[in-house]
Amino acid sequence: MSARFRRLVETDRPQVSLTVDGVSVTALAGDTLMVAMLTNGDALRSSEFSDLEPTDGRRAGFCLMGACQDCWVWTAQGERLRACSTPVQGGMEISTHQPEATWATIA
């Protein structure tokens, strides 16, 4: 899985570590969760409608300004986060799939 985003400037920042689906990745302090994940991989989640035809598969966000809600990810505790507007924090445990037990938190 290659990185989708490419860092161009502002790379002289302290590193922070988090896990995405249990895999440890490194990001930079000040990254949004979206940038943290997409400089380490190429998607944030899978569409819930992937079984439709045409299938629309994996998603990596769209608007980056909190309007489209395409960048939802989840914490290990089941809290839903909008990756484009959530600052990354060291030690985060992020899931790209909604933990089943917390379905009642769906808005």
Added chain:
Amino acid sequence: MGDHRVIIVGAGPAGVRAAQAVVRAGLRPIVIDEAARAGGQIYRRPPENFQRDHEALYGTEAARARAIHEDFAALLPHIDYRPETLVWNVAEGHVWAAHEGETQAIPYDALIVCSGASDRVAPIKGWQAAGCYSLGGAQIALKAQGCAIGHRVIFLGSGPLLYLAAAQYVKAGAEVAAVLDTSPFWLRVKAAPKLAAMPGLLWQGMKLLGDLKRAGVPVLTGVTPVEIEGDTQSGVSGVTVRHKGAVKHFAGDAVAMGWHVKPEAQIADLARATFAFDPATRQWLPQTDADGRAGNALYLGGDGARVLGARSAEVTGELAAMAALADLGLTVDADRRRWLLAEKANYATFAKGLAQAFPWPHELVAAIPDEAIVCRCEAVTAANLRASVNTAHAQEANRAKAFSRVGMGRCQGRYCGHASAEIIAAARSVSLEKTGRLRGQAPIKPIPVSLKRNDL
């Protein structure tokens, strides 16, 4: 400090200037903003630990950006500032605001909404692929995070932001595969007299085009998008367009797409603004008087009312605040008001020129192939939407939404509603206006059901 309760929603250029006017009148407004730092999208600030200065971040607009940021900082002791707070409803004279899992209903005597704008995007076959971003989003990635949205980026759409964002990418060292503009070049020439209302901005636009050409970036005007190619697993792999009778393909792993921006008018809608159809931009807009009065103690400023750009937003934000203050019985500076109204008129002429030079490609949208997805949120195709008209006989946008779910997904119609209306109108062979307007619904953005009220 007065007793009048003034709420300002938004802390972009319009909201900041509105807050300044209210504070100047001796009141202490509540300023609610969804972002962590003031500036709005256009003057959006990176996190505190980033290094680039205003010149690097905002280019020719650096002085304006700095003024907005510094003036807002100076206002902080005089306002009740609530960042990272979402206004999700307006009802019965209260603004419903959510922050960190709690929500509150806040009463007001005057509500000044400066909610800004979001990208107007056209659904292109394949646009749901990972790696396809809104043009504004592509610019935010660079401005607020120092990143490009991909390793080889294709810019597709129309309007000044298309060229500005592409040129900013080139300058920052990103690889730009192509700039593909759906508007033919001659429209720009035709609109030149109106664009000359803002000669500085017209000059900047021409300079950007020169920068792109010098960098060797292919710039094509008058293209017809055919498809964004990609894979459901790995995302975007390229874009195909028709140009001067030939099919052209550009390889890339990211697409930045946008056709100007459109008002984020959901809050105005819930606050019972009246909407009217604007034939020039083919959209429904909240109605205000020249100063920004929208009725019901509601005042609108900035691009959230009508897209006239960031400079104009400073003017219309202040005007809206002055209207609110006047209606509360406070004295406002009549000379200042007259000057602001004249400024606004000039920006409006320029905006008309932009709409003429870089039109929304409604014929392309109406004709998108059946298999193309209109609703990204729930993967609803144009065929499904057309069936809601042709088979289920939906006559207008809200009915078609109920049948097809286009406009019902998590973006709540922000990125499909305007395209959906074009497709419905074409399927029914009626004017766009006759398809009606998608009504706003609370909450205007998804909120968790676990939200607790903290004002009871």
